[in-house]
Amino acid sequence: MPTRTQVPQKGVTSTVRRDQARRLRPWALGLVALLAALGLQGQLYSGQERTVATIFMFVALAEAWNLIGGFAGYASFGQVVFFGVGGYFTAVAMSHWHFSFWVSLLLSGVIAALFATLIGIPLLRLKGHYFAIATLGVAEGMREVVTNMTDLTGGGAGITVPTVGNNATTAYLGNDGFYLLFLGLAALSVLIAGLVARNKFGYALRAINQDEDAAAALGINTTRTKVLAFALSGFITGLVGASYAFQQVTIFPERLFDVDITVLMIIMVVIGGSGTVLGPLLGAVALQFLSEFLRQNFTNLHTFILGAIIIVAVILLPQGAVNYVREARRTKEYSLLANVRKYRL
Amino acid sequence: MSAVPVLETRGLGRRFGGLQAVSDVSFSVPQGQVLGVIGPNGAGKSTFINLVSGHIKPTEGRVLIDGKDLTGARAWVIAQAGVARTFQIVKPFRGMSVRENVAVGILYGSNGTNVMSKALRAADEVLEEVGLAGLGDRPPGELSVADARRLEFAKALALRPRLLLLDEVMAGLRHTEIEPSLELIRTLKARGITIIVVEHVMKAILAVSDQVLVLHQGKVLTSGDPREVLSDPRVIEAYLGHRYVKRREGDS
Numbered sequence: 001m002p003t004r005t006q007v008p009q010k011g012v013t014s015t016v017r018r019d020q021a022r023r024l025r026p027w028a029l030g031l032v033a034l035l036a037a038l039g040l041q042g043q044l045y046s047g048q049e050r051t052v053a054t055i056f057m058f059v060a061l062a063e064a065w066n067l068i069g070g071f072a073g074y075a076s077f078g079q080v081v082f083f084g085v086g087g088y089f090t091a092v093a094m095s096h097w098h099f100s101f102w103v104s105l106l107l108s109g110v111i112a113a114l115f116a117t118l119i120g121i122p123l124l125r126l127k128g129h130y131f132a133i134a135t136l137g138v139a140e141g142m143r144e145v146v147t148n149m150t151d152l153t154g155g156g157a158g159i160t161v162p163t164v165g166n167n168a169t170t171a172y173l174g175n176d177g178f179y180l181l182f183l184g185l186a187a188l189s190v191l192i193a194g195l196v197a198r199n200k201f202g203y204a205l206r207a208i209n210q211d212e213d214a215a216a217a218l219g220i221n222t223t224r225t226k227v228l229a230f231a232l233s234g235f236i237t238g239l240v241g242a243s244y245a246f247q248q249v250t251i252f253p254e255r256l257f258d259v260d261i262t263v264l265m266i267i268m269v270v271i272g273g274s275g276t277v278l279g280p281l282l283g284a285v286a287l288q289f290l291s292e293f294l295r296q297n298f299t300n301l302h303t304f305i306l307g308a309i310i311i312v313a314v315i316l317l318p319q320g321a322v323n324y325v326r327e328a329r330r331t332k333e334y335s336l337l338a339n340v341r342k343y344r345l
Numbered sequence: 346m347s348a349v350p351v352l353e354t355r356g357l358g359r360r361f362g363g364l365q366a367v368s369d370v371s372f373s374v375p376q377g378q379v380l381g382v383i384g385p386n387g388a389g390k391s392t393f394i395n396l397v398s399g400h401i402k403p404t405e406g407r408v409l410i411d412g413k414d415l416t417g418a419r420a421w422v423i424a425q426a427g428v429a430r431t432f433q434i435v436k437p438f439r440g441m442s443v444r445e446n447v448a449v450g451i452l453y454g455s456n457g458t459n460v461m462s463k464a465l466r467a468a469d470e471v472l473e474e475v476g477l478a479g480l481g482d483r484p485p486g487e488l489s490v491a492d493a494r495r496l497e498f499a500k501a502l503a504l505r506p507r508l509l510l511l512d513e514v515m516a517g518l519r520h521t522e523i524e525p526s527l528e529l530i531r532t533l534k535a536r537g538i539t540i541i542v543v544e545h546v547m548k549a550i551l552a553v554s555d556q557v558l559v560l561h562q563g564k565v566l567t568s569g570d571p572r573e574v575l576s577d578p579r580v581i582e583a584y585l586g587h588r589y590v591k592r593r594e595g596d597s
Binding site: 199203204206209210213214217218219220275 | 398399400419420421424425429430432436437438439440441445448449450452453454455457459461500501503504
């Protein structure tokens, strides 16, 4: 345990100015990253453009999972259900009801948020493993429901969004359009996470994450706060699912409710640093980039190598890259072995 | 000040399955008084605090705060009604600095704010009040036992409460560390805050309490003036056993 040392008081005005600079820096960096992503688009082949669009998609998904799983500490193992609900709503609305994509997109987000509220009210009473299992159950169950609603969803045969001819309500966006759409969703999710992290709501979520009794003792309406975080997380995930459905044109329940998508979100958040804004972003970019690189260069072994890298990363940096760097900079202890020891149970 | 007591309990009780942890506790604390609650281990002191703060729902009786019936209300409702508490086992929010820990209470208290920078500044004032000035940037995990208890105190004060429930804030402290805590309780009392102190340190209870309530096996054994209560043979018996009292009577 370190001994107490009195930090000399610095000038008040310089502290304020430094605080302001420190607060503005992440926004400036975000803007630069956004402009870089826009500039990058012109340099990419269409295949690369699709790959990068998928990276953006996972940035948005990871940031969304982080709101409930990272900030609030409620690890949702059924997060893909919002992706599926959003995707299916858009596909059904566009093909059966002739809604335009943009209207469907917005409604998909709202419906996913309502669905999250509905299941969140009973499920967020559960903690830890129980919450994880219950959400997993909801996602698996929803897949079966969608598979069996054949009239509306086409069941296991899938449903096709009309993108050409007279039935098309919104012209297919193409590689360029989806690149921008997923970039927009990624930017929106990072913006939301950034706002949440800095305001009252984010502090309440972090307090709940640590100790719900203590959070309630400070006047935090824990139920409302958790449900709100879940709904916000569902909203973003629903938007992403809707966009994915339009991009894929034909969608199937196995893909839209695939548990692998949830697992990827969780791994990205955990590797990058859960409960931070930057962590899920870096985790999604790193993992998706690595996965694509390995697929192209080690076709047969790529999942094996990726799995090994994830295991090593989790052992060495159990708190995630961003949290590790923050702690290391504060304590000046950069050794990975010391870090492993610190987090060993 | 109004004649309505800040806290009144009527026949308050809680049963856990076959165990009656607290039963039939009826009393009231007028504004600005310090009530000491004592009793041997397992007497129901912490359960009593949890019943008042809303962390445990009573199975019998009523809890009135400022005359308002808040029986069975959620903990956050009671907190926003002006009742703050500390926890016997400290519950800091790890991953936040000491300053941010306190700021959370300021953000969500009864006259809370939505402005983070304002809350952080107010948090520094509270930290200074409890003797944690200069430690705001630290993570709570680096605090000493005494400072961790002070942080618990500071988080409760951040709510600017009318009623403060202190569940063993002095446990595990050295004698020299107890005095500042007592001084703080006196200061808060002078400000008109009503305080309930659950404590094992008898010297501390005697030093600050206006009234003492003795719990034994979940029931009120006796209550009243601190010195009288502490010399009551029934209280001594509850703590030290029947034979000790007999032997003492034999001596005198």
